[in-house]
Amino acid sequence: MNHPKTPRVSLGQRKTRQRDEISEVIRSAQGPLTVQEIYERTQQSVPGLGIATVYRTLNLLQEAEQIQTVILPTGETRYEMSGLGHHHHFHCRSCNEVYDLDDCPVTVQTGAAVGEGFVVETHELTLYGLCPECIEAA
């Protein structure tokens, strides 16, 4: 019996500086970030990192359910780590910063709010206003 070269069936992904840094930037943020923010922040530790790599990595992390997309009612797309549980966001209209909310102020009276026959499974909420820093600065 001969020794067939073990066919390396490596399905796993590789660990790279780029991916590590992109993950880290998202993980250490206090709220969801835009692609541009992620791109700019990763430049500091991994100069030359391409925007395509950011997009590719974001899609990967999303499929791996390590991060999730947050699309604000303004149309702005942002990314944050998943596993934060049910929560919503506060969007400061002055500095544009987005904060995570701990509480959910929504109580959905299933039929009432919509009309008979609708089944509400989930909801998305975004609050707008001014954050403490912008109020102070005003």
Added chain:
Amino acid sequence: MNHPKTPRVSLGQRKTRQRDEISEVIRSAQGPLTVQEIYERTQQSVPGLGIATVYRTLNLLQEAEQIQTVILPTGETRYEMSGLGHHHHFHCRSCNEVYDLDDCPVTVQTGAAVGEGFVVETHELTLYGLCPECIEAA
């Protein structure tokens, strides 16, 4: 004194079939429509109407505050007539149809939900689930 030709200062916009139809399509919808939906529906009464005209008219109507943009948490941009008052939307995850809600199930406890120092001025809510037709079809 001579008679200078009265300079026609017509700042107003003109009434055209295209604009009429785009307005009408939005006004007669039961919920916010996508650009494609508006485009397709107008083709029926005004064949040849270009997509650029749809975009231009949507921007016009928006500046005139006759319609407003609705961006769903999926990233889908839709348009609906304004003057509907404070309301939210129900998005059917099966047929993708969007319905207007009459009731607002959100009671924001200003400080509580966010933390001290935040001032909540407004909010956006989208409910997800199944509409009556899709439940029936299931």
Added chain:
DNA sequence: CTAAATGCAAAATCTTTGCAGCCTC
């Protein structure tokens, strides 16, 4: 070494804009 990951640039989307001809007013 081998194949996955990267960076660059080209391609694919979606939306806006320039321009010649058309149509309101």
Added chain:
DNA sequence: GAGGCTGCAAAGATTTTGCATTTAG
């Protein structure tokens, strides 16, 4: 008629993809 409006096509903006090269394992 004059100037706004339209349709077409080109230009932007954003995200994805192809490919040669680099790099992790």
